[in-house]
Amino acid sequence: xxxxxTATGAINxxxxxxxIHSPPDFIKLSxxxxxxxxxxxxxxxYETWTEFDLIQAANLAISQATIQKLTEEIxxxxxxxxxxxxxxxxxxxxxDAKIKEVDLSIRxxxxxxxxxxxxxxxAKDARGKNRSVRDARNVMTGGSPxxxxxxxxxx
Numbered sequence: 001x002x003x004x005x006t007a008t009g010a011i012n013x014x015x016x017x018x019x020i021h022s023p024p025d026f027i028k029l030s031x032x033x034x035x036x037x038x039x040x041x042x043x044x045x046y047e048t049w050t051e052f053d054l055i056q057a058a059n060l061a062i063s064q065a066t067i068q069k070l071t072e073e074i075x076x077x078x079x080x081x082x083x084x085x086x087x088x089x090x091x092x093x094x095x096d097a098k099i100k101e102v103d104l105s106i107r108x109x110x111x112x113x114x115x116x117x118x119x120x121x122x123a124k125d126a127r128g129k130n131r132s133v134r135d136a137r138n139v140m141t142g143g144s145p146x147x148x149x150x151x152x153x154x155x
Contacts, residue, residue, distance in 0.1 A: 010132070017136035019046040027058040036064040043114040045133050053112045060108040063101055070098040 020041045023029050029037055040057045041049070049057070073094055080089040109115040 010136075013132040014136040014140070016046045016133045017140060021046065021049055021054055021057075023058045023061075024051075024054055027055065029058060029061055030065070032068075033058075033061045033065045036061040040064075040112075040114055042134075042137070044130050056108050056112045057114075060105060060112065060114070063105040063108060067098060067101050067105060070094050070101060074098065 020038060023034075023037055037058065040060055074092055077092055077094070079092055079095065081092045082088070083090045106115070
């Protein structure tokens, strides 16, 4: 069902909002990686994830965690660092590493359709389903789309 236009569809959205896939057993994610995994899993409806998507989502979670770690290291070390063995300052090499990791992250996001256009842009069927699941999560965590006019029944 691509739109929530029935009570059954609304109930399904609430059920989907409670579900989250586990990472594939053969890919080990750290506790830090898991923050990104949960965010990625919540970006689209539970039933739309394929086995291949889950593998790529695990890689994306690792990539996002790496980006965050590099960002913190660059903040601590500075944009310019001393070249080893000299007095010369050079751009922090971690900036290039971060740029490459961001590029990988963008590519992985496109592969599994969790980039901005897929989750909120032109993909109308996915957008409606994803929005209804987000609304259901919002209600379950104390927010209420009813205050803003109710669940979008004909998105």
